[in-house]
Amino acid sequence: MGIEYRLNVMPFPPRFTQSEYLETNPLGTIPFFDDGISQMTESSAICQYLVDVYNKPEFGIAVNAPDYGHYLNFLHQSDTTLTFPLAIILRYRHLEPDDRKLPQVAEGYIRWFSARLRWLEQHLSTGRLFLCGNKFTVADIAVGYALHFATIIGLKEHFNSDVSSYLTRLTARTAFKRAMKKGVELDPFKSLVL
Template identity: 50%
Template sequence: MIELYHCRDARSFRALWALEEMGLAYTLHTMPFPPRFLAPEYLEQNPLGTIPLMVDGETRMTESSAIPHYLATRYGPTPLALTPDEPDYGLYLDWLHRSEATLTFPQTIVLRYTRLEPEERRLQQAADDYTQWFFSRLKHLTRALSDGREWLCADRFTMADICTAYALLLAKDLGLDYKFSPEIAAYWQRASARPAFHAAKAAQDEG
């Protein structure tokens, strides 16, 4: 059975949401954040101490945007993934990676220097700079949605939407959602209304 090591509303939520969308059986290990300090026994499973960690037999994965794609291709076929012969396949891959490298990364700097570091090590200037970086990257998402599309590619909800919507969940947690355009706000409402999103939320609360 698939095992997922997870912290509440952290990047691992992408994998948890994907598991729920696909209806796959899994065991959830929910830990306090950051686990490298608050759950040191986790270092035996993942020496980096980062989350997520997904274990599927001999397969071990730690990249939050790669895991949903793996699940869709390993346990598909499913409309949640695009195939190479679909016109939007490149766009799908682009959003999968953009969701982490472009939309989530700057927010992790904000999180670190406003909440995670000890008071004397917090850097407001760094947090402010990376907040602006995130806001500038949000404009690309607004442009992508400005033609009225509901989802990012192929006229259907995919793993790219899970990965991108997670970046918006993090933004809401950090109080950065005041910069959401109407297009992004509506997109977030659609994504977060999905039954699998609510199932993932419930699973982490139970775990």
């Protein structure tokens, strides 16, 4: 978007490793956004805020556009429908100590995640390159994050060919590669590899 920013990287989860972070964000969650005007913790809301407040309509869909409903739905579906089960899978498959891992819980949420991909699969089966308005938007960023997260925790085999091709298009973007490089440069733990 061309907006100046400062990125802080902390060990995950920060509420356990950096208790002073709770003074900044009482939830102790990431991301946390603060532009001196608003403080926000919800990824999708942050995306929409950047489009609206920083006047970046090229990354959104106008309210009178035919795809506006799809845009809002995918933007919010990314966190509530796709990323939520992935967080549970990550916890009970990878992060908990061995004696507290719950494979049956993780498997149940893998089934949930796979079933929740159906809306995206159907939408992409029409040959769309991006989700809405024939252009790249913050909805693609949000859904792309969920899909990328799923690949990190070993769930890429649950994607059909349309979803796989879509993720390949997103991760081939120069901005995605630049963001990944910056994240690795700033990550003192050189990213969680599972």
